[in-house]
Amino acid sequence: MSAENKDVDKETLRKKLPITYDKKTQLPLWRDVRTLTLNYTISVGKIFPFFEKLAEGKILAIKCKHCGELYFPPQVDCPKCRKSEVDWIELSGEGELETYTLIKIKPQSFSHYDDYVIAIGRLKEGVRVLAWLRVDDISKIHIGMKIKLVVSERLPESYLVYEFVPAEE
Amino acid sequence: MVIPLRNVAIVGVGHSKFGRRVDTSLPELTWEAIKEALNDAGISQEDIEFVSLGNIGVWSSEVSPGAAILEYSGLIPKEFIRVETACSSGSAAVKAAYMAIASGSADIAMALGAEKMNEVDTPRGVEILARIGNYFWEFENFGPTFVGYYAFFATAYMHKYGATEEDLAKIAVKNHYYASFNPKAHFPKKITIEDAMGSPYIAWPLKLYDCSPISDGAAAVIFASEKIAKKLTDSPVWIRAIEGATATSNHSKRENFLSIPSTRIAAEKAYKRAGIDRNNPVKHIDVVEVHDCFTIAEIIAYEDLGFVRKGEGYKLAREEQTYIGGLIPVNLSGGLKAKGHPIGATGVSMIVELTKQLQQRVEKERQAPIEHGTALAHNVGGTGHYVFVTILSLSKP
Numbered sequence: 297m298s299a300e301n302k303d304v305d306k307e308t309l310r311k312k313l314p315i316t317y318d319k320k321t322q323l324p325l326w327r328d329v330r331t332l333t334l335n336y337t338i339s340v341g342k343i344f345p346f347f348e349k350l351a352e353g354k355i356l357a358i359k360c361k362h363c364g365e366l367y368f369p370p371q372v373d374c375p376k377c378r379k380s381e382v383d384w385i386e387l388s389g390e391g392e393l394e395t396y397t398l399i400k401i402k403p404q405s406f407s408h409y410d411d412y413v414i415a416i417g418r419l420k421e422g423v424r425v426l427a428w429l430r431v432d433d434i435s436k437i438h439i440g441m442k443i444k445l446v447v448s449e450r451l452p453e454s455y456l457v458y459e460f461v462p463a464e465e
Numbered sequence: 466m467v468i469p470l471r472n473v474a475i476v477g478v479g480h481s482k483f484g485r486r487v488d489t490s491l492p493e494l495t496w497e498a499i500k501e502a503l504n505d506a507g508i509s510q511e512d513i514e515f516v517s518l519g520n521i522g523v524w525s526s527e528v529s530p531g532a533a534i535l536e537y538s539g540l541i542p543k544e545f546i547r548v549e550t551a552c553s554s555g556s557a558a559v560k561a562a563y564m565a566i567a568s569g570s571a572d573i574a575m576a577l578g579a580e581k582m583n584e585v586d587t588p589r590g591v592e593i594l595a596r597i598g599n600y601f602w603e604f605e606n607f608g609p610t611f612v613g614y615y616a617f618f619a620t621a622y623m624h625k626y627g628a629t630e631e632d633l634a635k636i637a638v639k640n641h642y643y644a645s646f647n648p649k650a651h652f653p654k655k656i657t658i659e660d661a662m663g664s665p666y667i668a669w670p671l672k673l674y675d676c677s678p679i680s681d682g683a684a685a686v687i688f689a690s691e692k693i694a695k696k697l698t699d700s701p702v703w704i705r706a707i708e709g710a711t712a713t714s715n716h717s718k719r720e721n722f723l724s725i726p727s728t729r730i731a732a733e734k735a736y737k738r739a740g741i742d743r744n745n746p747v748k749h750i751d752v753v754e755v756h757d758c759f760t761i762a763e764i765i766a767y768e769d770l771g772f773v774r775k776g777e778g779y780k781l782a783r784e785e786q787t788y789i790g791g792l793i794p795v796n797l798s799g800g801l802k803a804k805g806h807p808i809g810a811t812g813v814s815m816i817v818e819l820t821k822q823l824q825q826r827v828e829k830e831r832q833a834p835i836e837h838g839t840a841l842a843h844n845v846g847g848t849g850h851y852v853f854v855t856i857l858s859l860s861k862p
Contacts, residue, residue, distance in 0.1 A: 318487045325487060328526065338601055369602040369715060395624075395722045397616030398669040399608065403595045404588040406608035414609050416617060416717060424717040426603055434669075439624045450606070457606045 342372045345384050350456045353447045355389060357423060358382045368423040389445035390463065391419040398434055408452070415460050417443050429460040436462070470567035472862055474694035474701035476687050477506025478817040483682035483805035484651045485583050491525055492537035495579040495683040498810075499538045502575065502685035506697055510539045513687070514571035517561035518547045519554030519578040520809035523593045524585045534579065544571075550709075551597050551846030552758060554578065555684065555812025556853035560707050562688050572690045578813030579683035590679045594808075597847055599714040612668040612676055614716060614848050615759040619670050621722035622761060628779035630670055634661035635782045636760040637674045637802055642788075644799025646830040651680045651805030675760040680805030684813035686820070691861070702820045705839070705856040708734035712849040723776075725762075725849035728769035732843075732854045736771075739839075739856040746771050746841070747793040752822045752833035754815040756845035757800040766843055767795075770854070789833055797822065797831040812853065815842040819857050835859075 304327050308315040314327045340347065346356050358367040360374040361381040368387070373380050396415040399406075406412075415429035415437075425445055431437055442463035450457045479501030481494055489497070503509065518531055527533050531547050534540075548557040555578030562576035582590055595610045603609055622628055638658055644650035656674065664673035694701045710730035713719060720726065736743040741750070755770070757763035767778035772793055781787050787795035798804045798818040801811060819840035821827045838859030845852050 320485070321487055323487050368717070395617045395621040397609075397613045397620060397671075398666070399610060399613050400665070400669065401591065401610065401612070401667045403592040403604075403608050403610060405592060407588070409608070412608070414607050414613055414617075416722070424719075426607060426609075426715070426717045428607055439621065 343370045346370050349384075349386075350447050350458070355387045355445055355447065355458050356384045357387050357421070359385050366421060366423055368425060387423070387445065388420055391417040391425070391443055391445065393429070393437070393439055393441045393443050393460075394418050394424065395439065396429060396437060413437065415443070417445065417460055419445065425458070427457075427459045431462060471569055472691045473563050473566045473688050473704045474691060474698075475704070475816065475820050475857070476689045476694050476697045476701055477502045477504075477508070478687070478820050479503070479505060479685040480649055480814060480817045481683040482649050483680050483807060483810075483814075486581070486681035487583060489681070491527055491530055491579060491581040492534050494581060494681060495534045495577060496538050498579070498683040498685040499540075499575070499577065502687050506687045508573065508687070508697065512573050513540065513543055513575050515562065515565040515574040516540060516543050516545045517558040517565075517574070517576050518545070518809070519549075519556070519558035519576070519812055520547055520580060521549060521551070521554060524583075524590055525581040526584055530579070534577070550851035552756070552806070552808050553812055553844040553846035553851045553853050554809040555814065556707070556709070556842070556844040556855065557812070557851070558809075559686065559812060559816055559855065560709065560853065562686070563704055563707055566688050566690050572693045574688045576686045576688070576813055576816075577683065578807075578810035580807035580809040581681050582679045582807060583681050587679060598716070602715055602717075610668055612671050612759065615761055616668040616671045617716060618722045618765060618848070619759070619761040622765065623670065625723055626776040626779060628764070630672070631658065631662060632779040632782050633671075633675055633760040633764070634658050635785070636757060636763045637661045639782075639785070639788060640757060640796050640800035640802040643797045643831045644803030646828045647799050647804060648828075650799040650803055651678055651682075652799070652803045671759055671761070677758045677801035677806035680807040682805055682807035682810045682814070684810045684817050686813055686816045700824055700859070702823050703858050703861050705858045705862055706735040706738035707853060707855040708738060709851065709853045710734070711851055714850060716848065723765070725765060725769050725845065725852065727849040727852040728766060728843065728845065728854070731852045732770050735854040735856050739858070741839075741856065743771055749837055750793060750839050750841050751835050751837050752797060752819065753793055753795045753841045753843070754798060754800070754818055755795055755843040756811075757796055757802050758806055758845070760802065762845065763795065763800070770841070770843060789831070794833045797827070797833055812842070812844040815844060816855065816857070823857060823859050
């Protein structure tokens with residue numbers, strides 16, 4: 297039996313039945329013997345410059361060459377113009393905090409992090425960004441405060457992301 | 466061009482007990498609702514021509530659950546579609562069945578909503594729910610939960626209008642109060658303001674008692690054309706409007722966190738089709754079910770549906786104006802908060818509840834006085850990614 301079956305009752309295991317009993321109701325539950333682990337590969341070829349420039353500490357958005365619409369998250373197709381001629385532009389990162397929350401109960405795949413603040417900031421270019429806001433003391437956070445979007449290294453995975461930090465007032 | 470639609474009547478409703486239903490499989494659970502609806506309509510499976518199902522799955526083992534449910538329930542070989550619009554999938558199923566009748570494609574159709582969320586443990590359930598937001602640009606790097614997404618709205622709303630956490634708690638207290646009279650509710654028990662205020666934060670400023678639970682449940686509604694409805698029932702409930710709208714996947718593309726724009730658009734369209742004054746809809750409506758997946762969502766819904774002006778929704782909660790006898794009674798079923806929120810079942814469950822409210826056959830403690838013969842259901846997928854507003858009436862369009 298697999299690791300998933302650790303909670304299977306010894307007596308039922310002896311009868312060769314993968315049965316566990318619900319802790320609250322004692323009702324029998326079939327403990328699935330087939331385990332599926334999902335990990336996706338997501339195509340980023342069309343927006344690859346965004347990731348290349350992260351390594352240089354830059355955060356890029358896309359501007360449609362025809363109508364001037366600014367896209368963040370970046371997308372290479374302008375649905376307004378139905379055209380795909382775009383410029384990559386570097387965002388200043390300077391913005392204001394619009395709203396935020398402190399996540400106490402985390403998704404399972406985020407359970408190894410300390411509690412984190414997720415913020416939505418509006419950058420001076422007009423686009424909004426959702427990202428973590430790195431602060432020592434959450435009581436110092438307030439709507440309207442100046443924040444800056446920066447590239448940082450996410451630990452323990454050691455990969456590049458962007459996050460907000462309080463701006464020097 | 467206005468396409469002439471046929472009138473669509475509700476002729477039977479069914480509803481399973483909502484809760485942590487580890488005693489049933491998904492087909493067994495759905496059959497509870499189907500059986501009740503068939504009995505209520507006084508028809509057999511053979512009479513059904515079309516079946517739609519609102520279901521998200523992922524947390525349940527059956528990848529394509531439609532055929533398993535149809536087989537178990539004796540509904541093979543009926544035409545079937547499954548629909549997905551996150552937490553409003555049930556309303557999408559209602560719309561599909563409605564359109565089957567309205568278009569003339571079928572004379573009797575059934576909408577199902579069913580969800581078995583407890584086939585995985587709570588951490589995995591929270592993870593799957595969180596992935597309903599934009600996966601790559603929100604979830605992958607920043608791990609918001611659904612409570613977190615609604616916390617964006619709570620933070621911004623309380624800052625702008627001066628609403629308090631206690632105002633939010635009053636929504637939970639009201640919905641638990643009515644759930645205590647609903648034997649099919651997940652949590653049929655009253656709570657106090659102190660219970661709600663003392664519960665732990667899940668995503669600040671929202672606490673445990675601001676949140677709907679992870680529930681299993683199923684609901685079923687049978688629709689018929691006017692000609693068939695007359696043969697089946699003396700008291701049909703008519704669909705006067707079912708209208709939908711959408712909002713951006715990325716929360717960073719929302720204009721603000723004070724309003725759900727898709728609710729406003731869907732409501733406007735539904736009011737227009739049903740002939741309801743958008744500037745004062747409460748004068749036409751007896752009873753409402755709104756999408757209170759989190760307490761803040763109910764308060765914002767009061768405003769987006771036009772019951773009060775922008776920024777005044779929390780006052781309805783504070784002054785207890787959405788109990789029976791107030792301005793407009795809301796969520797007399799217990800709402801998602803206390804009746805439970807088996808994602809795909811919720812939209813269908815709202816129609817079951819309001820049909821019974823209009824026919825005055827719910828428990829007396831939670832029966833709204835029916836004067837206008839009109840009810841409204843508001844069902845939100847995500848944080849307004851998808852919204853449906855449905856108007857039901859005792860009078861034919």
